[in-house]
Amino acid sequence: QVQLVQSGAEVRKPGASVKISCKTSGHTFTNYGIGWVRQAPGQGLEWIGWISDYNDNRQYAPRVQGRVTMTTDPSTNTVYLELRRLTADDTAVYYCANSHMVAGTGVFYYYGLDVWGQGTTVTVSS
Amino acid sequence: EIMMTQSPATLSVSPGERVTLSCRASQRFSNNLAWYQQKGGQPPRLLIYGATTRATGIPTRFSGSESGTDFTLTITSLQSEDFAVYYCQQYNNWPWTFGQGTKVEIK
Numbered sequence: 001q002v003q004l005v006q007s008g009a010e011v012r013k014p015g016a017s018v019k020i021s022c023k024t025s026g027h028t029f030t031n032y033g034i035g036w037v038r039q040a041p042g043q044g045l046e047w048i049g050w051i052s053d054y055n056d057n058r059q060y061a062p063r064v065q066g067r068v069t070m071t072t073d074p075s076t077n078t079v080y081l082e083l084r085r086l087t088a089d090d091t092a093v094y095y096c097a098n099s100h101m102v103a104g105t106g107v108f109y110y111y112g113l114d115v116w117g118q119g120t121t122v123t124v125s126s
Numbered sequence: 127e128i129m130m131t132q133s134p135a136t137l138s139v140s141p142g143e144r145v146t147l148s149c150r151a152s153q154r155f156s157n158n159l160a161w162y163q164q165k166g167g168q169p170p171r172l173l174i175y176g177a178t179t180r181a182t183g184i185p186t187r188f189s190g191s192e193s194g195t196d197f198t199l200t201i202t203s204l205q206s207e208d209f210a211v212y213y214c215q216q217y218n219n220w221p222w223t224f225g226q227g228t229k230v231e232i233k
Binding site for chain 1: 127158160162164169170171172174175176181182211213215217220221222223224225226227
Protein backbone atom coordinates (compact mmCIF):
# COMPACT_ATOMS: atom_id res chain seq x y z
CA GLN A 1 0.00 0.00 0.00
CA VAL A 2 1.07 3.59 -0.53
CA GLN A 3 3.05 5.18 2.28
CA LEU A 4 4.45 8.66 2.69
CA VAL A 5 7.27 9.40 5.13
CA GLN A 6 8.28 12.98 5.75
CA SER A 7 11.50 14.52 6.99
CA GLY A 8 11.93 15.77 10.53
CA ALA A 9 11.11 19.02 12.26
CA GLU A 10 12.84 22.22 11.21
CA VAL A 11 13.52 25.54 12.91
CA ARG A 12 14.39 28.59 10.85
CA LYS A 13 14.83 32.30 11.35
CA PRO A 14 12.65 34.80 9.50
CA GLY A 15 13.89 35.34 5.96
CA ALA A 16 15.46 31.90 5.70
CA SER A 17 14.38 28.96 3.52
CA VAL A 18 13.33 25.42 4.35
CA LYS A 19 13.15 22.27 2.23
CA ILE A 20 10.96 19.37 3.38
CA SER A 21 10.98 15.90 1.87
CA CYS A 22 8.22 13.33 1.42
CA LYS A 23 9.40 9.85 0.48
CA THR A 24 6.77 7.77 -1.27
CA SER A 25 6.53 4.01 -1.52
CA GLY A 26 4.06 1.38 -2.62
CA HIS A 27 2.90 2.97 -5.87
CA THR A 28 2.20 0.34 -8.48
CA PHE A 29 1.63 2.81 -11.29
CA THR A 30 2.68 6.39 -11.93
CA ASN A 31 -0.81 7.89 -12.11
CA TYR A 32 -0.66 9.89 -8.92
CA GLY A 33 0.35 13.26 -7.57
CA ILE A 34 1.30 14.73 -4.23
CA GLY A 35 -0.45 17.62 -2.56
CA TRP A 36 0.98 19.73 0.22
CA VAL A 37 -1.23 20.98 3.04
CA ARG A 38 -0.22 22.95 6.10
CA GLN A 39 -1.84 23.60 9.44
CA ALA A 40 -0.80 26.51 11.65
CA PRO A 41 -1.08 25.96 15.41
CA GLY A 42 -4.74 25.70 16.42
CA GLN A 43 -5.91 26.47 12.89
CA GLY A 44 -7.51 24.63 10.01
CA LEU A 45 -6.05 23.02 6.91
CA GLU A 46 -4.56 25.15 4.15
CA TRP A 47 -3.81 23.68 0.72
CA ILE A 48 -0.52 25.08 -0.55
CA GLY A 49 0.28 23.13 -3.68
CA TRP A 50 0.32 20.09 -5.94
CA ILE A 51 2.88 18.28 -8.02
CA SER A 52 2.52 15.38 -10.39
CA ASP A 53 5.02 13.99 -12.88
CA TYR A 54 2.16 11.96 -14.41
CA ASN A 55 0.90 14.99 -16.28
CA ASP A 56 3.82 17.34 -15.53
CA ASN A 57 1.59 19.60 -13.47
CA ARG A 58 2.53 21.94 -10.66
CA GLN A 59 0.04 24.20 -8.91
CA TYR A 60 0.67 26.60 -6.06
CA ALA A 61 -1.68 28.49 -3.76
CA PRO A 62 -1.72 32.26 -4.35
CA ARG A 63 -0.64 32.88 -0.77
CA VAL A 64 2.73 31.15 -1.29
CA GLN A 65 3.16 31.66 -5.02
CA GLY A 66 6.59 33.11 -5.74
CA ARG A 67 8.09 31.71 -2.54
CA VAL A 68 7.43 28.01 -3.05
CA THR A 69 8.92 25.33 -5.29
CA MET A 70 7.85 21.70 -5.44
CA THR A 71 10.11 19.15 -7.07
CA THR A 72 10.44 15.41 -7.44
CA ASP A 73 13.36 12.99 -7.51
CA PRO A 74 12.09 9.92 -9.38
CA SER A 75 15.26 8.00 -8.56
CA THR A 76 14.35 8.00 -4.88
CA ASN A 77 10.55 8.42 -5.16
CA THR A 78 10.87 11.59 -3.09
CA VAL A 79 8.93 14.82 -3.39
CA TYR A 80 10.28 18.09 -2.03
CA LEU A 81 8.70 21.32 -0.84
CA GLU A 82 10.93 24.37 -0.60
CA LEU A 83 9.59 27.55 0.97
CA ARG A 84 11.66 30.73 0.91
CA ARG A 85 11.58 34.10 2.70
CA LEU A 86 9.96 32.54 5.72
CA THR A 87 7.90 34.56 8.17
CA ALA A 88 6.26 33.66 11.47
CA ASP A 89 3.04 33.03 9.51
CA ASP A 90 4.72 30.02 7.89
CA THR A 91 4.99 28.28 11.25
CA ALA A 92 2.88 25.16 10.80
CA VAL A 93 2.76 21.41 10.43
CA TYR A 94 3.28 20.59 6.77
CA TYR A 95 1.69 17.45 5.34
CA CYS A 96 2.21 15.74 2.04
CA ALA A 97 -0.70 13.69 0.76
CA ASN A 98 -1.30 11.38 -2.17
CA SER A 99 -4.06 11.46 -4.75
CA HIS A 100 -4.34 9.00 -7.58
CA MET A 101 -5.39 10.25 -10.97
CA VAL A 102 -7.17 8.94 -14.00
CA ALA A 103 -6.71 10.45 -17.43
CA GLY A 104 -9.88 11.29 -19.32
CA THR A 105 -10.40 13.02 -22.63
CA GLY A 106 -8.47 16.22 -22.15
CA VAL A 107 -8.99 16.16 -18.40
CA PHE A 108 -7.67 14.41 -15.35
CA TYR A 109 -9.82 13.02 -12.57
CA TYR A 110 -8.76 13.08 -8.93
CA TYR A 111 -10.05 11.16 -5.94
CA GLY A 112 -9.24 13.15 -2.83
CA LEU A 113 -6.09 13.01 -0.74
CA ASP A 114 -6.18 9.41 0.39
CA VAL A 115 -2.83 8.79 2.04
CA TRP A 116 -1.05 11.33 4.23
CA GLY A 117 2.43 11.70 5.59
CA GLN A 118 2.98 12.04 9.31
CA GLY A 119 3.61 15.78 9.09
CA THR A 120 6.69 17.98 9.45
CA THR A 121 6.71 20.81 11.96
CA VAL A 122 8.31 23.99 10.69
CA THR A 123 8.93 26.71 13.26
CA VAL A 124 9.96 30.17 12.17
CA SER A 125 11.28 32.22 15.04
CA SER A 126 13.97 34.77 15.66
CA GLU B 127 -10.71 30.73 -6.14
CA ILE B 128 -13.62 28.69 -4.83
CA MET B 129 -14.38 29.50 -1.19
CA MET B 130 -15.71 26.71 0.99
CA THR B 131 -17.79 27.66 4.04
CA GLN B 132 -18.55 25.08 6.69
CA SER B 133 -21.24 25.30 9.34
CA PRO B 134 -21.54 25.18 12.21
CA ALA B 135 -18.06 25.83 13.60
CA THR B 136 -18.78 23.57 16.56
CA LEU B 137 -21.41 20.92 17.11
CA SER B 138 -22.11 19.46 20.55
CA VAL B 139 -23.73 16.05 20.31
CA SER B 140 -24.28 12.94 22.37
CA PRO B 141 -23.08 9.47 21.33
CA GLY B 142 -25.69 7.70 19.26
CA GLU B 143 -27.10 10.89 17.76
CA ARG B 144 -27.29 11.65 14.05
CA VAL B 145 -25.01 14.47 12.89
CA THR B 146 -25.23 16.62 9.77
CA LEU B 147 -22.33 18.83 8.74
CA SER B 148 -22.65 21.42 6.01
CA CYS B 149 -20.24 22.79 3.44
CA ARG B 150 -21.22 25.47 0.94
CA ALA B 151 -19.20 26.39 -2.12
CA SER B 152 -18.95 29.95 -3.49
CA GLN B 153 -19.66 28.65 -6.99
CA ARG B 154 -21.16 25.56 -8.48
CA PHE B 155 -18.97 22.69 -9.61
CA SER B 156 -19.27 18.99 -10.27
CA ASN B 157 -18.84 16.45 -7.51
CA ASN B 158 -15.11 16.96 -6.88
CA LEU B 159 -15.47 17.31 -3.15
CA ALA B 160 -13.89 15.40 -0.28
CA TRP B 161 -14.51 15.16 3.45
CA TYR B 162 -11.74 14.54 5.96
CA GLN B 163 -11.69 13.71 9.66
CA GLN B 164 -8.87 14.94 11.85
CA LYS B 165 -8.16 14.02 15.44
CA GLY B 166 -5.72 15.89 17.65
CA GLY B 167 -2.08 15.59 16.57
CA GLN B 168 -2.88 13.30 13.65
CA PRO B 169 -2.95 13.85 9.91
CA PRO B 170 -6.39 14.08 8.32
CA ARG B 171 -8.13 10.92 7.14
CA LEU B 172 -10.09 10.79 3.90
CA LEU B 173 -13.71 9.84 4.54
CA ILE B 174 -15.58 10.73 1.35
CA TYR B 175 -14.52 11.65 -2.19
CA GLY B 176 -16.56 12.48 -5.23
CA ALA B 177 -19.04 14.05 -2.79
CA THR B 178 -20.72 10.72 -2.07
CA THR B 179 -18.22 7.84 -2.28
CA ARG B 180 -16.82 6.42 0.93
CA ALA B 181 -13.06 5.91 0.97
CA THR B 182 -11.63 2.47 1.62
CA GLY B 183 -12.36 1.20 5.11
CA ILE B 184 -14.74 3.99 6.10
CA PRO B 185 -17.79 2.76 8.05
CA THR B 186 -21.19 2.95 6.43
CA ARG B 187 -22.45 5.36 9.10
CA PHE B 188 -20.60 8.08 7.14
CA SER B 189 -22.34 9.34 4.02
CA GLY B 190 -22.06 12.35 1.74
CA SER B 191 -24.56 14.17 -0.41
CA GLU B 192 -24.71 17.22 -2.63
CA SER B 193 -27.34 19.68 -3.81
CA GLY B 194 -26.17 22.53 -6.01
CA THR B 195 -23.46 24.35 -4.09
CA ASP B 196 -24.34 22.63 -0.80
CA PHE B 197 -22.57 19.51 0.35
CA THR B 198 -23.44 17.49 3.45
CA LEU B 199 -21.65 14.92 5.55
CA THR B 200 -23.97 12.79 7.66
CA ILE B 201 -22.90 10.54 10.49
CA THR B 202 -25.65 8.25 11.69
CA SER B 203 -25.40 7.09 15.29
CA LEU B 204 -22.25 8.94 16.34
CA GLN B 205 -19.62 6.74 17.96
CA SER B 206 -17.06 7.83 20.57
CA GLU B 207 -14.28 7.64 18.00
CA ASP B 208 -16.11 10.11 15.74
CA PHE B 209 -15.50 13.12 17.95
CA ALA B 210 -13.06 15.10 15.83
CA VAL B 211 -12.77 18.01 13.41
CA TYR B 212 -14.21 17.55 9.93
CA TYR B 213 -13.09 19.42 6.82
CA CYS B 214 -14.50 19.63 3.34
CA GLN B 215 -12.23 20.27 0.36
CA GLN B 216 -12.94 21.01 -3.28
CA TYR B 217 -10.58 19.64 -5.89
CA ASN B 218 -12.49 20.81 -8.93
CA ASN B 219 -10.57 24.02 -9.58
CA TRP B 220 -7.04 25.17 -8.85
CA PRO B 221 -6.24 26.24 -6.21
CA TRP B 222 -7.84 23.42 -4.27
CA THR B 223 -9.39 24.82 -1.11
CA PHE B 224 -10.56 23.62 2.30
CA GLY B 225 -13.40 24.73 4.47
CA GLN B 226 -12.49 26.07 7.90
CA GLY B 227 -13.67 22.91 9.66
CA THR B 228 -16.44 21.79 12.01
CA LYS B 229 -15.55 20.47 15.42
CA VAL B 230 -17.82 17.70 16.68
CA GLU B 231 -17.57 17.59 20.46
CA ILE B 232 -19.19 15.60 23.21
CA LYS B 233 -22.31 17.19 24.68
